[in-house]
Amino acid sequence: ETGVTQSPTHLIKTRGQQVTLRCSSQSGHNTVSWYQQALGQGPQFIFQYYREEENGRGNFPPRFSGLQFPNYSSELNVNALELDDSALYLCASRSKAGDTGELFFGEGSRLTVL
């Protein structure tokens, strides 16, 4: 069974740029969620995708957007990067929306905005 994989693991961008982070969900999982984890903080929910549609969103501005593909992989896009966007971005998958709540996390993509 393949776990959740994310790419890239590390990247550096400058303010105002755009970034795309990628995630392959665990085999058999059709729901993907994204979390932002700032240094010293717990993960914060960005949004969730189920069957290629966003079906839950946290308190993040519209410049944070996502996609889910037919194979259940997902992308997180952030436009007009700000310094405060520097964080670890975690992708998590689970078997279906509304299940037990257990999430399977990737190792994250660490974004640094200069």
Place this chain on the structure above:
Amino acid sequence: AQRVTQPEKLLSVFKGAPVELKCNYSYSGSPELFWYVQYSRQRLQLLLRHISRESIKGFTADLNKGETSFHLKKPFAQEEDSAMYYCALKGAGGTSYGKLTFGQGTILTVHP
């Protein structure tokens, strides 16, 4: 709004001592609560959930709705328990559907 508070950022105990990691929550509905753990150089993973009422690796957690708490306990800590622990609450309905709200985490260090 839902909120999870873990008042201790750091907790140190000696091997064999009891350990309790505190978690308090704020939620208007019926909560589902979890403890997630991240061991060194590993990814975040589920430790236990209150619905299952199970003991995992010797850890238990009881949901106290009166005190809005979900403290994680283990009677005899082991060195391999050293890790970052996150308490999390699962939302339901509306735009919070499926969302997990995490606390800030507690770093547990068990000394030999």
